[in-house]
Amino acid sequence: MTNWVNGRVHEVIRWNDRLCSIKVKADLAPYVAGQFGKLSLIIDGERVGRAYSFVNPPQAEYHEFYLIKIPEGRLSPHLFNLQPGDELQISHEASGFMTxxxxxxxxxxxxxxxxxxxxxxxxxxxxxxxxxxxxxxxxxxxxxxxxxxxxxxxxxxxxxxxxxxxxxxxxxxxxxxxxxxxxxxxxxxxxxxxxxxxxxxxxxxxxxxxxxxxxxxxxxxxxxxxxxxxxxxxxxxxxxxxxxxxx
CATH class of the missing domain: 3.40.50.80 (Nucleotide-binding domain of ferredoxin-NADP reductase (FNR) module)
Incomplete structure (x- = not known):
């Protein structure tokens, strides 16, 4: 079972109408460059989570994620609309072997x-x-x-x-x-x-x-x-x- 922790959006970079990057402040377990975490929001009373790779090296001040908005997606349109100060949840531990x-x-x-x-x-x-x-x-x-x-x-x-x-x-x-x-x-x-x-x-x-x-x-x-x-x-x-x- 995923151990979720609260994160707060620090910055949102909208590259175009389909691509954006989100910088988040959160207290996570140590991870390695190339690994991914899970982002989630409570939508209509249900937690919806997806995996996103860290764009930042582990020593960075913020955790950064790069995503594409899928119009029919359950999570990405909501992530795309986040603003600085908004909260979301991140998996405490990272995963993946693209290291x-x-x-x-x-x-x-x-x-x-x-x-x-x-x-x-x-x-x-x-x-x-x-x-x-x-x-x-x-x-x-x-x-x-x-x-x-x-x-x-x-x-x-x-x-x-x-x-x-x-x-x-x-x-x-x-x-x-x-x-x-x-x-x-x-x-x-x-x-x-x-x-x-x-x-x-x-x-x-x-x-x-x-x-x-x-x-x-x-x-x-x-x-x-x-x-x-x-x-x-x-x-x-x-x-x-x-x-x-x-x-």
Missing amino acids: LAEVPEGRDLWMMATGTAIGPFLAILSEQQVFQRFQNVVLVHGVREREDLTYQSLIQSFKTQWSPRFRYIPIVSREECLDILQGRIPALLDNGLLEASAGLVISPTCTQTMLCGNPAMVKDTFHALEQKGLKKNLRREPGHITMENYW
């Missing part, structure tokens, strides 16, 4: 996300450990439209501090943008454009990957990486692909 500790050694680390699933990667990148372990770090973010490419100031700070070891590759699938790769991550792996954009070759001899996004993206990207010789990472049998479905 750096689960990833074997390698030279290059590719983080591939779609939509709000970029959240756990932003938390991991905010800590220096990832750059202590890997020579090159690539963040790939696939979205529908350019306006969905959020957290640009934070990403720019990574580029400023860690360039040329840090590479950011945005991808748009439903809008024509001359300066941004277009399509889906699996297709851009198949045709070589993703590797060409990063200036790195994906190979089982030097590459580790982390996949986080909708199930179709994770499945198709996994198969595309298998074609390059990479295999699923398991605790009993270390590999190259660590993945998590993001809903």
Whole structure:
């Protein structure tokens, strides 16, 4: 049974009419960058809760969550309408294995996300450990439209501090943008454009990957990486692909 604690909204960032980030003050158990907690509200006398990854590193003053408003959803429209000072409930303990500790050694680390699933990667990148372990770090973010490419100031700070070891590759699938790769991550792996954009070759001899996004993206990207010789990472049998479905 989930142990819920009260949290108070500190700030709401509305990126557009579908995406927002919520910063919450709450007393939670220690957690690791890349893990997720559960947010909940009492709606019509019933508790409604969903899992959301922490965008912030654990040492941050506030707990930050990145979410998309699903019009027919039971919880997200209510979360989207929260204001500073409002209360909600958060699970006291975090969960999840999309953490750096689960990833074997390698030279290059590719983080591939779609939509709000970029959240756990932003938390991991905010800590220096990832750059202590890997020579090159690539963040790939696939979205529908350019306006969905959020957290640009934070990403720019990574580029400023860690360039040329840090590479950011945005991808748009439903809008024509001359300066941004277009399509889906699996297709851009198949045709070589993703590797060409990063200036790195994906190979089982030097590459580790982390996949986080909708199930179709994770499945198709996994198969595309298998074609390059990479295999699923398991605790009993270390590999190259660590993945998590993001809903």
